[in-house]
Amino acid sequence: GAGVSQTPSNKVTEKGKYVELRCDPISGHTALYWYRQSLGQGPEFLIYFQGTGAADDSGLPNDRFFAVRPEGSVSTLKIQRTERGDSAVYLCASSPSPTQFYEQYFGPGTRLTVT
Amino acid sequence: GENVEQHPSTLSVQEGDSAVIKCTYSDSASNYFPWYKQELGKRPQLIIDIRSNVGEKKDQRIAVTLNKTAKHFSLHITETQPEDSAVYFCAVRPSGGYNKLIFGAGTRLAVHP
Numbered sequence: 001g002a003g004v005s006q007t008p009s010n011k012v013t014e015k016g017k018y019v020e021l022r023c024d025p026i027s028g029h030t031a032l033y034w035y036r037q038s039l040g041q042g043p044e045f046l047i048y049f050q051g052t053g054a055a056d057d058s059g060l061p062n063d064r065f066f067a068v069r070p071e072g073s074v075s076t077l078k079i080q081r082t083e084r085g086d087s088a089v090y091l092c093a094s095s096p097s098p099t100q101f102y103e104q105y106f107g108p109g110t111r112l113t114v115t
Numbered sequence: 116g117e118n119v120e121q122h123p124s125t126l127s128v129q130e131g132d133s134a135v136i137k138c139t140y141s142d143s144a145s146n147y148f149p150w151y152k153q154e155l156g157k158r159p160q161l162i163i164d165i166r167s168n169v170g171e172k173k174d175q176r177i178a179v180t181l182n183k184t185a186k187h188f189s190l191h192i193t194e195t196q197p198e199d200s201a202v203y204f205c206a207v208r209p210s211g212g213y214n215k216l217i218f219g220a221g222t223r224l225a226v227h228p
Contacts (some may be wrong), residue, residue, distance in 0.1 A: 033216075
């Protein structure tokens with residue numbers, strides 16, 4: 001079946017601009033996660049959705065970052081007033097129901113470059 | 116919060132040799148420990164995982180061992196092949212009812228034919 005998909009695959013934006021990154025989880029997966037991966041580092045947790053609600057947003061670095069999942073499926077990560085330090089690969093992952101939350105399936109990522 | 120350290124950062128072996136990567140963690144209540152493989156430009160993919168009530172798990176050439184007392188777990192790859200070359204990440208699910216994973220910094224494994 002189809003895996004987790006993310007669009008766009010690459011995004012180049014100027015400092016100060018607003019960007020939206022989209023994640024389409026595996027069909028039927030209720031848990032959705034966003035991570036950020038800087039060059040040479042492991043993924044860093046940003047936010048976790050269970051259904052439509054953000055159950056844990058403790059990893060969002062500041063209030064320029066926001067994410068939504070209005071219908072419990074597709075999620076959008078929004079970054080306002082982008083800074084060069086936001087440049088990274090943004091990974092989305094999804095997981096089955098809460099009783100099977102352990103395995104997280106990752107998408108291919110969106111490479112964000114802020115110039 | 117949870118802190119995960121991974122060693123070594125790079126590992127070079129000859130084809131057929133074994134490779135061992137170790138991770139330590141700080142939260143003794145952490146209960147799930149997956150390992151992910153990431154090839155260049157690709158997504159991380161789960162290769163093996165272990166839960167806190169098990170000490171060892173094996174899947175063909177790959178095994179993971181967990182020492183809860185010492186708070187460390189290790190990935191063992193036997194009979195390495197060139198296609199095992201990739202970056203390997205350990206991760207920990209900390210306690211507290213949250214489903215996030217805390218990742219190590221990664222180990223770049225190179226298997227030379």
